[in-house]
Amino acid sequence: MGRAPCCDKANVKRGPWSPEEDAKLKSYIEEHGTGGNWIALPHRIGLKRCGKSCRLRWLNYLRPNIKHGCFSEEEDHIIFTLYLNIGSRWSLIASHLPGRTDNDIKNYWNTRLKKKLMGMQRKDQQLSKRGSLIKQEMKKEVLENLGMNLYQSYWPTESPLILTNPNDHTLELNIKTQDPIFNQYPFVTNSSQSELLDQNSKTHVTTPTYHPQLPNTQCFASEDGINLFQEFYNYPFDVSEFNITQLEQFDGLVGGLDDLINGSNCTSSSAESTTSWGESLAYPRRYQ
DNA sequence: AACGAGAGCAACCGCACGAAT
DNA sequence: AATTCGTGCGGTTGCTCTCGT
Structure with a gap:
């Protein structure tokens, strides 16, 4: 028997979150916590969202002290160093950068740092x-x-x-x-x-x-x-x-x-x- | 102004893992 | 021991924005 889906995909909303949905989720979690069950959470709040989607939204955007954009040189260096040591363990890398999420770091790496690194390597090969x-x-x-x-x-x-x-x-x-x-x-x-x-x-x-x-x-x-x-x-x-x-x-x-x-x-x-x-x-x- | 290409990023998908039964 | 289920994670997708022509 295969694994049951985590939610009824036909009856959940997908795509970008509206400010109203964000507000509902944020205020509920701040008041009651997650209750240790993300799957049940949207039903309790009255959100037509998958529990996994709620979790992702909270962890990546709604929880307190999240930083977005503008990575510092120091953060770049930390990401470089950790990536070259442990690979794409984004959550592990994120744990070394307070306020950063694994998703943010992954996106930042894929869109910017990867190119920067490849540029450095080419330069290195030419100059040395x-x-x-x-x-x-x-x-x-x-x-x-x-x-x-x-x-x-x-x-x-x-x-x-x-x-x-x-x-x-x-x-x-x-x-x-x-x-x-x-x-x-x-x-x-x-x-x-x-x-x-x-x-x-x-x-x-x-x-x-x-x-x-x-x-x-x-x-x-x-x-x-x-x-x-x-x-x-x-x-x-x-x-x-x-x-x-x-x-x-x-x-x-x-x-x-x-x-x-x-x-x-x-x-x-x-x-x-x-x-x-x-x-x-x-x-x-x-x-x- | 219109269009296309590329970049950036939010969100989804599916798998692995561990806890519970 | 086998199965179920929730969670966490990395990879990928697809939408939106920006920029160049």
Whole structure:
């Protein structure tokens, strides 16, 4: 038996909300709350609307402290960073931007930021020939270490990469690549992902320590003692913006990878997603 | 002024998930 | 364990507005 529809679609109003409907819904919820049942709500109010539609209207437009339009540079940066780390988890991204809704952020991304990012990538490719060569070399080296072909579709379609050596030193690298058409290199993000990991895995991240190979970084050991999460404070968002010193440090890390891989077990968690515009996203573990 | 193309955005659709039964 | 149902979410649609010709 199939699932019953949430409402009688023939008898509900659709399309834009009128000011009267908004006022009814708003005043009812402010006075009585939702009652924990959106499906029953429109009947109680006397609205010929689907419960889901009421919920959407309230969450996106009627509830207090909603901000619309005019995203700040800081908000742009937060969205960029989170999107590149966790993909199109709009509700999660919205939770980091007070007053913004997932729908607003999704629309803003699709209409503006996506184009901005693509423009930046093209500019980056044009301006940074040397950087590209370095990036190519870096990717080649890492992939070869992992027994992968440089032109295999994408970087291990899973991320982050978990590397464990025989001494149980585990390195979790938040490296990701994008569609080769746009970008051909692994890069290391400097997001606030430890916080996200903490929230989503329900695992406490504790005791930051400096990573021996990367100054200005911090490692977080989870309480199970198996995984390390690594933040790259003070590092550029993109490898193309690294200065020579930082690139050398990263090269050192690749060497470190080599050490770890030799005689080690190497695991990476599952799942890849491809955005509608062709970008390959490798999500962190526990985000699948 | 009229028209078409593209951008922006509100709203809908359908699926996944978890709680309840 | 299987089924039902409400909720939340991401993807998509389609309407409205703006701008260029």
